Amino acid sequence: MNKEYDVVIIGGGPAGLSAGLYTARSRLKSLLIEKEMIGGKIVNAELVENYPGFPEGINGYELTQLMHRQATRFGLKTLTAEVTALDVSGKQKIVKTNEGDLTARAIIIASGSKEQTLNVPGEKEFTGRGVSYCATCDAALFAELPVAVVGGGNAAVYDALQLAKFASSVVVVHRRQELRATRITQEQAFAEPKIKFLWNTVVESIDGADTVKSLKLRNVVTGEKSNLEVGGVFVAIGFKPNTAYLKGLLPLDEAGYIITNEKMEASVPGILAAGDIRSNSIRQLVSAAGDGATAAIYAERYLTASR
Numbered sequence: 001m002n003k004e005y006d007v008v009i010i011g012g013g014p015a016g017l018s019a020g021l022y023t024a025r026s027r028l029k030s031l032l033i034e035k036e037m038i039g040g041k042i043v044n045a046e047l048v049e050n051y052p053g054f055p056e057g058i059n060g061y062e063l064t065q066l067m068h069r070q071a072t073r074f075g076l077k078t079l080t081a082e083v084t085a086l087d088v089s090g091k092q093k094i095v096k097t098n099e100g101d102l103t104a105r106a107i108i109i110a111s112g113s114k115e116q117t118l119n120v121p122g123e124k125e126f127t128g129r130g131v132s133y134c135a136t137c138d139a140a141l142f143a144e145l146p147v148a149v150v151g152g153g154n155a156a157v158y159d160a161l162q163l164a165k166f167a168s169s170v171v172v173v174h175r176r177q178e179l180r181a182t183r184i185t186q187e188q189a190f191a192e193p194k195i196k197f198l199w200n201t202v203v204e205s206i207d208g209a210d211t212v213k214s215l216k217l218r219n220v221v222t223g224e225k226s227n228l229e230v231g232g233v234f235v236a237i238g239f240k241p242n243t244a245y246l247k248g249l250l251p252l253d254e255a256g257y258i259i260t261n262e263k264m265e266a267s268v269p270g271i272l273a274a275g276d277i278r279s280n281s282i283r284q285l286v287s288a289a290g291d292g293a294t295a296a297i298y299a300e301r302y303l304t305a306s307r
């Protein structure tokens with residue numbers, strides 16, 4: 001395998017695939033490195049209803065396979081490997097992987113983020129069948145159903161407010177006695193009659209048949225156990241950016257996401273970031289794809305200017 005590229009893209013989710021489409025169509029010698037399956041987080045989504053161009057919705061895996069095929073048609077190469085470190089000190093940057101080292105003149109970081117999971121029985125089994133990590137994506141699928149949201153930060157309360165527009169009722173299950181969300185968000189949630197709170201409570205298991213039917217709960221103060229009937233559960237306990245391999249190379253925000261300007265440039269020339277890994281990303285497919293395109297165009301301009 002040739003080891004010198006104009007652009008190396010780290011991550012084969014929608015941001016990386018969109019970046020790869022644009023760099024390959026610009027005739028840049030482009031390599032996308034993905035450590036798992038091409039497609040990123042969305043491969044687990046049964047039905048994506050908010051990506052433009054698919055009026056009936058599309059399966060997440062299918063959508064990203066189409067993206068990959070499209071980019072490959074224009075010459076994007078793909079390597080299955082894990083990026084373990086970068087050396088960005090020179091003009092020719094070094095990408096270290098468990099399959100060996102490569103060089104690139106520009107790097108687009110699109111390694112995304114990973115949702116924090118509850119790690120309880122039933123969670124994995126029912127993901128996409130009642131367990132969701134994205135209310136913006138899935139709230140409309142739970143119209144007139146009782147749902148639960150697990151968490152107590154801003155994300156959980158925003159999710160509860162979003163779900164209240166569709167669900168018949170929303171129970172926020174929080175392991176503490178009070179929320180961590182901002183005061184104004186809390187006030188909005190307390191004022192919404194559909195939203196109720198279960199304090200000091202954790203989920204012990206998620207149960208159902210084809211889809212989620214109920215949650216087993218435990219009060220962490222009294223030890224009391226209970227059952228909550230729900231048609232869905234939204235886990236909103238945070239995401240972790242996949243930045244371990246960056247090891248202090250780039251400034252990150254307080255939650256660990258890469259800070260970029262509006263051109264997707266990180267603070268080292270020739271290093272750009274796109275998608276969920278970026279600070280203040282709205283964490284949607286359409287924004288990931290948009291970021292990828294922007295990063296690719298500014299990577300090309302950087303390469304032209306630094307020849």
Ligand SMILES: Cc1cc2nc3c(=O)[nH]c(=O)nc-3n(C[C@H](O)[C@H](O)[C@H](O)COP(=O)(O)OP(=O)(O)OC[C@H]3O[C@@H](n4cnc5c(N)ncnc54)[C@H](O)[C@@H]3O)c2cc1C
Pocket residue numbers: 010011012013014015016033034035036037038039040041042044045047048049050051081082083084110111112113114115128132133134137138242245274275276277282283284285286288
């Ligand atoms: C269950 C679920 C349903 C969703 N539904 C919707 C929806 O309906 N609509 C919507 O708009 N959004 C939805 N989202 C959000 C959407 O999936 C994300 O916003 C989108 O996937 C972000 O794309 P990304 O390319 O930035 O990152 P990711 O999709 O996270 O992809 C990053 C990729 O980088 C790889 N990677 C990480 N580290 C390395 C490394 N060191 N070396 C090599 N590769 C690496 C990962 O394996 C991964 O494949 C959903 C998310 C989930 C979890």
